[in-house]
Amino acid sequence: MSSAPRDALEFPDSDRGFLEPHLPPQDGSAPQSDLPFTTLTFATSLDSSLALSPGARTVLSGPQSKAMTHYLRSRHDGIIIGVGTAVADDPGLNCRITGVGGYGQEGLAGQPRPVVIDPTARWEFSDDSKLFQLCREGRGLAPWIITAVENPNSQKQALLERYGGRFISVNMIRTHTGRHQIDWPDLLVTLKSNGLESVMIEGGGQVIKSLLSPIYMSLLDSVIVTIAPTWLGEGGVVVSPARRFDEGGNAISAARLKNVKWHPFGEDVVLCGQIKLSD
């Protein structure tokens, strides 16, 4: 055991039981599947915002729910974010719970693999990026970058590989406006075949919106949302999936949860559930 760094977080056993039914099983009882166990998790304001604006790193979670998020990170093999989040936040995407690798434990056991969806390879990361600082300090893994670009910039590729990361090409669907859309089943199968048995998807807004579309929402095994007691106001990055309509052309809810449980963490409340698929 080595000593834990100053940013180490504690998450008490008494809070863990509540989450257990919503997490990847630890007893080998997961059904055989080509897909990893997939959790959608994020923190939102009372007006459904993830951040004050697309480029703004915004703290929503209080200390207890932040520690919960890090516990979730310890229970998943990978964390997926969109490149918008990587650029805005320069995130660490490691797990800072005491007892995992780099936080009181040798090696990197319990550290999740960061996965960044970046169809055009536009993320300008460098040695100074937080993710690579953490790699140098033995406190996190290097990212896998999911792209549609066949030959990404060789300097970026070399930097990534020096830390143990890599670019991964997956199928993308080209929309009528020329934008790349992730083929989510293909991505998830690829991640599982590369050893990630479970993934948590943290955001941002565009990633969450695409996952909550009718064709992809069934991929989600679990949804865990932190709700913070604040309104961020107009102009925020809002989580609002596309409208759905019934056969009569009437608007219906875009997505709904079932088996819902609520748990207060400090001033926040955490909502756990599963996507309710239509009957």
Ligand SMILES: NC(=O)C1=CN([C@@H]2O[C@H](COP(=O)(O)OP(=O)(O)OC[C@H]3O[C@@H](n4cnc5c(N)ncnc54)[C@H](O)[C@@H]3O)[C@@H](O)[C@H]2O)C=CC1
């Ligand atoms: N409160 C929270 O829990 C979280 C907040 N955030 C915040 O969200 C904001 C970023 O959100 P957004 O601007 O919506 O960016 P984003 O993180 O969703 O990334 C958008 C970009 O990712 C790629 N992308 C996303 N979904 C894709 C798909 N289905 N197919 C192909 N490519 C896709 C595209 O290149 C797109 O331009 C930041 O301000 C960040 O701080 C991000 C994560 C969690």
Ligand SMILES: Nc1nc(O)c(N)c(N[C@@H]2O[C@H](COP(=O)(O)O)[C@@H](O)[C@H]2O)n1
């Ligand atoms: N759970 C949660 N609460 C918030 O208040 C947040 N702003 C986020 N953001 C997500 O966490 C990433 C930052 O992670 P590090 O602390 O740098 O490891 C950020 O990029 C979002 O994905 N999450």
